[in-house]
Each structure stands twice: as structure tokens, then as C-alpha cells.
């Protein structure tokens with residue numbers, strides 16, 4: 405039984421999610437190959453080759469794969485599946501976009517956002533915004549999974565797998581990349597960050613969000629997150645949204661500021677190691693899951709918190 | 719141009735989820751069911767394209783129990799022209815939903831299909847992409863802005879790290895994200911009018927699609943509960959606890 409892991413990368417670097425998806429893959433089979441589909445993605449290929457447990461790296465490098473769009477990913481991966489019993493993606497926007505397309509072509513049901521591999525055929529995944537955990541058996545001829553990276557530890561480095569170049573699909577395709585606006589930031593990436601500071605509707609404006617949440621995040625070396633309400637109101641960019649339908653994070657420290665704690669938000673952060681909530685309403689549901697709750701107006705609490713952190717060398 | 723909007727009837731997003739004591743599933747008895755919130759956004763987008771004169775007809779389709787008719791009526795009250803209910807009394811997996819939708823599309827020949835990016839009950843995020851694959855159509859998932867220009871749609875997508883704009887040839891599949899629009903509330907006159915709009919009743923057999931589940935549910939359990947924490951009085955106490963008790967600073 406052989407498993408293919410589709411690497412998460414942006415052509416220049418390999419995302420840590422790949423090392424976590426590998427842990428899930430190795431729980432299915434010891435024979436795991438990694439596919440790096442991209443353009444000028446030598447860096448991610450080399451990084452994937454160093455991950456422990458990788459049998460070989462398949463490098464599909466060509467212009468049609470530059471943005472890992474669903475149509476060329478389907479054209480690339482469906483034929484490869486003749487040699488594999490399972491294919492695993494990270495449950496990021498690329499994985500969510502391509503995996504179901506491949507599953508449908510293979511005429512199999514996919515498993516989304518898997519958080520536990522119990523056996524090569526049994527998996528656990530959250531449903532209803534994580535309010536229930538579904539244990540499910542798949543006897544499909546090929547398994548197609550997206551994996552929730554935060555639920556798995558990354559494999560170690562130190563490997564030296566061979567890299568094999570494979571052909572890339574030529575097209576034509578009915579969808580084309582036009583442009584992208586990606587946020588440039590020196591902060592850690594939200595999905596894999598060790599610390600996250602998130603702001604909610606309470607912040608009231610984009611300026612306030614920037615001047616309150618961001619300096620605290622920078623002091624802590626944290627990524628910035630937001631509730632849906634803060635994103636919808638334009639206080640923070642879309643890709644900051646943490647929750648059922650945004651990003652799932654599980655940092656060592658999650659600080660929720662002016663966030664009420666709706667189930668849809670909790671779905672994205674309740675597996676954080678330590679949760680801090682700062683909210684002026686002592687009845688806010690976020691306090692039911694916070695390890696440390698501070699009932700306070702953020703306008704007073706955040707400057708104080710920043711000063712206290714300075715005292716201990718932050 | 720005709721637009722198809724597949725809509726799912728789900729547990730209302732405001733309600734608390736109760737897992738059945740026998741671990742067989744989630745208890746939905748006597749609970750309020752509503753249109754999947756993403757599907758409201760999909761219907762709204764279709765209605766706006768009709769109001770702009772780009773779309774000529776909107777057909778809403780639901781696969782579900784008899785009561786999914788109510789969900790279709792909501793779509794009709796928002797501005798869809800007619801409905802199709804494919805009646806099935808058990809949960810239907812995304813692959814089977816996609817196969818049924820493919821058959822509906824063969825009969826209806828829409829040029830755009832707007833689906834939600836995700837149903838908030840199964841949290842699968844699969845159906846639109848599967849449907850695109852079965853039809854060999856292009857897809858644009860997680861739509862933030864949609865512009866129809868001649869034989870193409872330009873879709874700005876919400877992706878990790880920001881926004882990505884793609885152009886898809888029509889016919890195409892678009893799945894919608896939260897920021898695409900704010901769905902309207904149906905007005906009373908429109909709710910009345912919707913009662914007269916037609917809903918076609920169908921069965922999976924009419925389309926020759928096998929809807930038997932492929933995956934076997936072994937167990938549905940409550941997630942582990944987080945032990946409740948403590949309230950701190952001051953930020954100094956908070957920092958002290960984070961450093962010396964939790965060890966995260």
C-alpha cells in the first residue's frame with residue numbers, strides 16, 4: 405500500500421503543514437512519496453527530500469502548475485493514482501480546492517479535515533463546527549483525504565530521499581490565473597504560529613485593530629487572527645479569520661481580545677494549548693474555554709498588558 | 719443565462735448541537751432547520767445577477783427530506799424562479815449530491831452554478847469541486863467577488879494569505895464565501911409570491927443515481943471538553959500566570 409502526500413508550498417518554501425500531513429500518511433503506510441507540484445519549486449523539493457520517512461519526492465515543475473490550480477492538479481494527480489492507494493493534502497485552501505476534484509474523478513468519497521488516523525481505513529474528523537467528532541470507515545478503492553495539520557506533530561528532518569522529475573500537464577484548461585494580492589508580513593504564518601493574538605468586533609475600526617492588536621502580537625512574536633465579525637466589518641483582512649469556515653489554529657498561546665466566543669470561532673482555536681480571553685462581559689462564552697480570563701475593557705487592559713510584558717523582557 | 723443554486727437544509731447555525739447518547743449521530747428532533755448560510759449567499763448572488771439583467775432564470779435545487787421544500791420556498795422568496803426537490807430521507811454524501819446535480823444540469827443546461835463553499839453540518843467543502851470534476855467544467859471556489867464578462871466569469875477567491883483572481887470559461891462552477899454579499903431577508907409580499915412558484919418533486923431514481931453512502935459512520939462522539947480555567951484580576955497576575963504557571967512566556 406503506497407501513499408502520496410501533496411506538498412503544501414508556495415514555490416519558494418515548503419510549509420510546515422507538509423511535515424504534519426506526513427505523520428498522518430505514515431500512520432496509513434510506511435511507503436510514502438511526496439509530490440511537489442509547482443513552478444521553479446526546487447526549494448520545496450529539497451526541503452521535502454529531507455523529511456524523515458519520505459521514500460521519494462516527485463517533482464512536477466512547470467508553468468501550468470505555478471498556482472496549483474484545481475484543473476492542472478487533477479490532470480497531474482489522477483493518472484498518478486494508478487500507483488497509489490491514498491492521496492493526502494493539507495486542509496488549506498489549495499488542498500480544499502483540488503482534493504474533491506480528484507476524488508470525484510476517481511469515483512470515491514473524500515474525507516475532509518481528518519484529525520486522527522485510527523487505521524488505514526478508519527479516520528476521525530470534526531463535523532458541526534467541531535461540536536461532534538465523526539469516526540468513519542472508508543473502504544473506497546482509493547482514499548482521498550485532506551488532513552488538519554494542527555492535529556498532527558511534524559515528522560523530523562534528517563532524511564535524504566531521491567527527487568524524481570515527472571511530466572507536467574500541458575492543458576489547455578478552462579480556468580486561468582489572473583492576479584493575486586497576498587499580504588506581505590514579517591509575522592509568523594497564522595496557521596502554524598506558536599502564538600496568536602486575535603481581535604474581534606469590539607475593536608470597532610481597522611485603525612484600532614492595527615494600533616491595538618498588532619503591537620501586542622509583535623511584542624509576543626505572534627501571528628494576528630480575527631473573528632468573522634472583525635473581518636466582515638473590514639477591521640482585518642479575510643485570511644485572518646479563525647474558525648469553522650476560516651483557519652484552524654492550535655498555538656501554544658491564543659489571546660482572544662473582544663471576541664465573544666461563538667461556536668464558529670471556537671471551532672478554529674479550541675485546541676490551542678493555553679487560551680487567554682480579555683472581554684468586558686464576564687458572561688461571554690469565551691470564558692468557558694479560556695484558561696485565563698480577564699474581565700476588562702481592552703482599552704485599559706492591552707496597554708497595561710504591554711507594559712507588564714516589557715517588564716519581563718518582551 | 720440560467721443559474722442553478724443547490725441549497726441544503728441544515729440545523730440552524732444558532733442552535734446548540736447535541737450528540738445522541740447512543741453515538742449514532744447528532745439529534746435533530748424538533749430543532750429549527752434553515753438554509754445553509756453559504757447557500758443563502760449563493761442565492762443572493764444569483765438574484766443580484768438577475769436584477770442586473772445578466773441572469774434570466776434561477777433554479778434552486780435541494781436534495782433532502784420532504785421538509786426541504788420549506789428551504790426551497792425561502793430561496794423562491796429571495797428571488798429564485800422555481801425549485802426542484804430530489805427527495806431522499808437519509809444524509810446524502812457530497813459525491814452522490816454531485817452526481818444528482820450533474821443529472822439536473824444535463825436537463826437544465828445552466829451556465830453558472832453557485833454553491834456554498836461548505837455545508838455547516840458535514841463541514842465537507844467538497845460538493846462544488848466534485849461537480850466541476852464530473853462535468854469537466856472549470857471551478858472557482860471561495861468566491862469573494864464575481865464579475866460576469868461575456869463568456870467568462872472573473873472570480874476573486876479568498877485564499878490563504880490573501881485574494882486570488884481567476885478567470886473561468888462558462889459554463890462554470892462557483893462556490894461562495896462569506897464576504898461575497900449580505901443575503902437579503904425575503905419581504906412578506908415576496909414570501910406570498912413564492913407560494914405560487916413551482917417546485918418539481920423528484921427522486922434519485924428519476925436520474926438513475928445511486929445515493930447509497932460510501933462511508934460507514936462508526937461513531938459520533940462529543941469532543942473532549944476543555945477544563946474551565948480561572949479568572950485573573952489584573953494584567954500583572956495574567957502575565958505572572960502565563961510565565962510561571964502555564965510556561966508559555
Ligand SMILES: Cc1cc2nc3c(=O)[nH]c(=O)nc-3n(C[C@H](O)[C@H](O)[C@H](O)COP(=O)(O)OP(=O)(O)OC[C@H]3O[C@@H](n4cnc5c(N)ncnc54)[C@H](O)[C@@H]3O)c2cc1C
Pocket residue numbers: 603604605606630631632633634645646647648649650651661662663664665666667668669672682683684685688700701702703731755756838
Ligand atoms: C456560516 C457561518 C460561518 C461562520 N464562521 C465563522 C468563523 O470561521 N470564525 C468566526 O470567528 N466566526 C464565524 N461566524 C460568526 C460567528 O457566529 C460570530 O458571529 C462571530 O464569531 C462573532 O465575532 P465577535 O466575537 O468578534 O463579535 P461579537 O459576538 O459581537 O463579540 C464582541 C465581544 O467583544 C466584547 N467587547 C465589546 N467591547 C469591549 C471592550 N471595550 N473591551 C473588551 N471586550 C469588549 C463584547 O462583550 C463581546 O463579547 C460564522 C457564522 C456563520 C453563520
Ligand SMILES: Nc1ncnc2c1ncn2[C@@H]1O[C@H](COP(=O)(O)O)[C@@H](O)[C@H]1O
Pocket residue numbers: 724725726727754756757760779780781782810812815832833834835836837838840841842843844845846
Ligand atoms: N443535499 C444537498 N442539496 C443541495 N445542495 C447541496 C446538498 N449538499 C451540499 N449541497 C451544496 O454543496 C455545498 C457544499 O456542501 P458540502 O460539500 O457538503 O460542504 C452546499 O453549500 C450546497 O450548495
